[in-house]
Amino acid sequence: MCGIVGAIAQRDIAEILIEGLKRLEYRGYDSAGLAVISDDKIARLRRVGKVAELQKAMADEPIDGKIGIAHTRWATHGEPNEKNAHPHFSNDEIAVVHNGIIENYEPLREELKSQGYTFSTDTDTEVMAHLIERERKSSDSLLQAVLKATHLLEGAYGTVVMERSQPEKLVVARSGSPLVLGKGIGEMFIASDQLALLAVTRQFMFLEEGEVAEVSRRDVTILSPDGDIVEREFEESTIQHDAGDKGQFRHFMMKEIFEQPTSINNTLEGRLNNNSVITESFGNRAPELLAKAESVQIIACGTSFHAAMVAKYWIESMVSIPCNVEIASEYRYRKTVVVPNSLFISISQSGETADTLAALRIAKQQGFMASLTICNVPGSSLVRESDMAFMTRAGTEIGVASTKAFTTQLTGLLMLATALAQSKKTLPESEITNIVSQLKRLPIDINEALSMDKRIEEMAEEFNEKEHCLFLGRGEQYPIAMEGALKLKEISYIHAEAYAAGELKHGPLALIDQDMPVVVVAPNNELIEKLKSNMEEVRARGGQLYVFADKESEIAENNGIKIIHCSASSHYIAPIIFTVPLQLLSYHVAVIRGTDVDQPRNLAKSVTVE
Numbered sequence: 001m002c003g004i005v006g007a008i009a010q011r012d013i014a015e016i017l018i019e020g021l022k023r024l025e026y027r028g029y030d031s032a033g034l035a036v037i038s039d040d041k042i043a044r045l046r047r048v049g050k051v052a053e054l055q056k057a058m059a060d061e062p063i064d065g066k067i068g069i070a071h072t073r074w075a076t077h078g079e080p081n082e083k084n085a086h087p088h089f090s091n092d093e094i095a096v097v098h099n100g101i102i103e104n105y106e107p108l109r110e111e112l113k114s115q116g117y118t119f120s121t122d123t124d125t126e127v128m129a130h131l132i133e134r135e136r137k138s139s140d141s142l143l144q145a146v147l148k149a150t151h152l153l154e155g156a157y158g159t160v161v162m163e164r165s166q167p168e169k170l171v172v173a174r175s176g177s178p179l180v181l182g183k184g185i186g187e188m189f190i191a192s193d194q195l196a197l198l199a200v201t202r203q204f205m206f207l208e209e210g211e212v213a214e215v216s217r218r219d220v221t222i223l224s225p226d227g228d229i230v231e232r233e234f235e236e237s238t239i240q241h242d243a244g245d246k247g248q249f250r251h252f253m254m255k256e257i258f259e260q261p262t263s264i265n266n267t268l269e270g271r272l273n274n275n276s277v278i279t280e281s282f283g284n285r286a287p288e289l290l291a292k293a294e295s296v297q298i299i300a301c302g303t304s305f306h307a308a309m310v311a312k313y314w315i316e317s318m319v320s321i322p323c324n325v326e327i328a329s330e331y332r333y334r335k336t337v338v339v340p341n342s343l344f345i346s347i348s349q350s351g352e353t354a355d356t357l358a359a360l361r362i363a364k365q366q367g368f369m370a371s372l373t374i375c376n377v378p379g380s381s382l383v384r385e386s387d388m389a390f391m392t393r394a395g396t397e398i399g400v401a402s403t404k405a406f407t408t409q410l411t412g413l414l415m416l417a418t419a420l421a422q423s424k425k426t427l428p429e430s431e432i433t434n435i436v437s438q439l440k441r442l443p444i445d446i447n448e449a450l451s452m453d454k455r456i457e458e459m460a461e462e463f464n465e466k467e468h469c470l471f472l473g474r475g476e477q478y479p480i481a482m483e484g485a486l487k488l489k490e491i492s493y494i495h496a497e498a499y500a501a502g503e504l505k506h507g508p509l510a511l512i513d514q515d516m517p518v519v520v521v522a523p524n525n526e527l528i529e530k531l532k533s534n535m536e537e538v539r540a541r542g543g544q545l546y547v548f549a550d551k552e553s554e555i556a557e558n559n560g561i562k563i564i565h566c567s568a569s570s571h572y573i574a575p576i577i578f579t580v581p582l583q584l585l586s587y588h589v590a591v592i593r594g595t596d597v598d599q600p601r602n603l604a605k606s607v608t609v610e
């Protein structure tokens, strides 16, 4: 969603702000802007489109200063045009950048209008600027004014506020949208994501829910929502410095697909014994809690939801306890039933997805035994607010289309199912040893899957002119087919749907003709013969099949069937392995169609609004 950068230093900071915005480009946005205090005035520059447009404008109309705020906007209220781009002002005195949605902006807007404030944008954010300006009149400091204003806001915000007459302080506040402070030598930075600041600092401090802070070059004063002083230290970040570079690859997505053997190695590192999963990898209390768990509720969104669906197949078959899986945006708004000794699990790459976070907060009131998050971002809201956290260690993922984050989630979830089976003794020890050795083989098997890249690139040519595509799978490959369809639609803009292959005859078969490519995930498992019958149903109606199959699946290339052979050394890890060719297929189709692979239209990397 929106990206935020702020800086206060003794040197000029406009270039730092622009560099920070560029590092946030991966999050998705439609316009960008910055404001600095210069010559006792707030100077502002805004442009629709990429940060490069803003940079060009800065070359034509140079602005600079020692304090400033900057923003990339992902439109929620009001069109993506220059007028609506942040920062927003109140009376040329207060400037604000904001990530999130102010839900009660309409009544506040009416109230402020009746008090003489004029609005020049269609955004909810402008309400914040005027509200803070109003509260400032009756407050000793900007910090107190922002604190008072936050008490009047409903919704979500991560915000940085600058005041013309105080060029040595910025005030920040968060509720529902992340904000991190970065400390340099005699300078201070603010961002919605640590990645934006890696070029200038590695010392970070996260703001917690409801907090407001005053930031000067050397100090930070944090207030709790009640106005009490909060003490917190800066900590050294462990994020790799080169996380924002594409290296030899044309796109971040391809870099991240090829990083999967390393990422999965990192996921496994130090978490496996010779013949078991180390249960404490899920948290110190995990041995006791996993032994006690009688059911599991998983919630997630998008790709992470697909990982949850695979986990359901694993947990129910390996552990014989019920595992319910639900999309977070549904879970949070319906009445649900929690059975005793149920473990709540959230899955999220970013750890900041608004719906997932809201579902966790509701779950904490519902009487679950404990909450566990499977997450990739240390220090994120889900990690901080869950009882236990399993870090997937995928490394920073920049491409909006999730790839290595997904396969590392799956790896963590297979480890979790195994740890549950160990503690409940639902699988023989020999089977646990077998799963552990399959987990250890994963990086090798993924490398083998990656070696098919050239063939998949050739196959991708055949999708160039297509507008629709079906994906089929059965069992735990059904969610993998769903993930394949999501990848194709989000980066190539081809309409793609996934079905459990047994469902074909209940409706989707009507769509099949020679223009409908059908991608099938067909590892050799107990459902392969059923799947072959489903494929015949497609072939008989002239559909073109593109099949990813084990050699042992014994599917022959034929009229209407193109095969690419993959091999997974066991059915447990097959969903992880068969994900890779589907990622490569959607990547190459998108490149051939010339779309913006890393920043597909209308999408954002971290969905911090509802």
Ligand code: AGP
Binding pocket: 301, 302, 303, 304, 347, 348, 349, 350, 351, 352, 353, 356, 400, 401, 402, 403, 490, 604, 605, 606, 607
């Ligand atoms: C994945 O390709 C998507 N961009 C998207 O579905 C994503 O998985 C979803 O928004 C959930 O994000 P999270 O894992 O960060 O919670």
